[in-house]
Amino acid sequence: MPDLPDPDDYDRLSLNWNELIQEVRVIQTGVQILTGFLLTVPFTQRFGELNDLQVGVYLAVLSGAAATTALVMAPAAFHRMLFRRGAKLWTVEAGNKCVIAGLSLLALTLSGVLFLVFDVVLGVGTAALTAGTALVVFALLWWVVPVKLRKRWPVE
Structure with missing residues (x-):
């Protein structure tokens, strides 16, 4: 059954969709470059x-990419x-x-x-420290800070 939005919500859904797609464009370019690079490594x-x-790490990161x-x-x-199937609300929510x-x-x-690059260049210890630090930085910037700030602003 289509999720036909209230006409008042349609503009908001369109804005949300457009913002989501703009964000995807930023992410997609980097991911495609990373994936393309990783595909060349075995050669x-x-x-x-x-x-x-x-x-093993190489295969894991290639699969992750x-x-x-x-x-x-x-x-x-x-x-x-x-x-044109009336699924804009679902598309925005699932896309998000x-x-x-x-x-x-x-x-x-x-x-x-x-981890892979630092392991090849400097060894496994430095690689583990670097990868762990990167995970912490990503978690802080991409999850902790935004989740903390969500409390300041209501849902639009």
């Missing part, structure tokens, strides 16, 4: 020198497949959830990429 000369841990791509592109797919999940996975993926 480099040094890839054969990676140890089992490094290969692909899953992040799927999550941040999902809102566009939802919109296209449900266009996908982007939040995509950002969470992106934080893990980027931290894993940092």
Whole structure:
């Protein structure tokens, strides 16, 4: 059954949708560049020198990048497949959830990429410290600060 919004809410939903898509454009570009870079790594000369841990991390971050791509592109797919079906409210809400999940996975993926690079260059100890620090920074900037600030402003 379509979720036909109240005519007064339609403008708000359209604004929310447009804001969501603008945010997706920012995220999507970075994720696509990261994924493209990761896809080239096995074809480099040094890839054969990676140890089992490094290969495992590489495969995990490549999978994370692909899953992040799927999550941040999902809102566009939802919109296209449900266009003119009266599902704008669902599309905005589901798209929002996908982007939040995509950002969470992106934080893990980027931290894993940092782990891999620092492990290859400086060793596993420095890699673990760097990846852990990155996760903390992502968690603070992408989750803790916004959640804390949500209490200051009501839902529009």
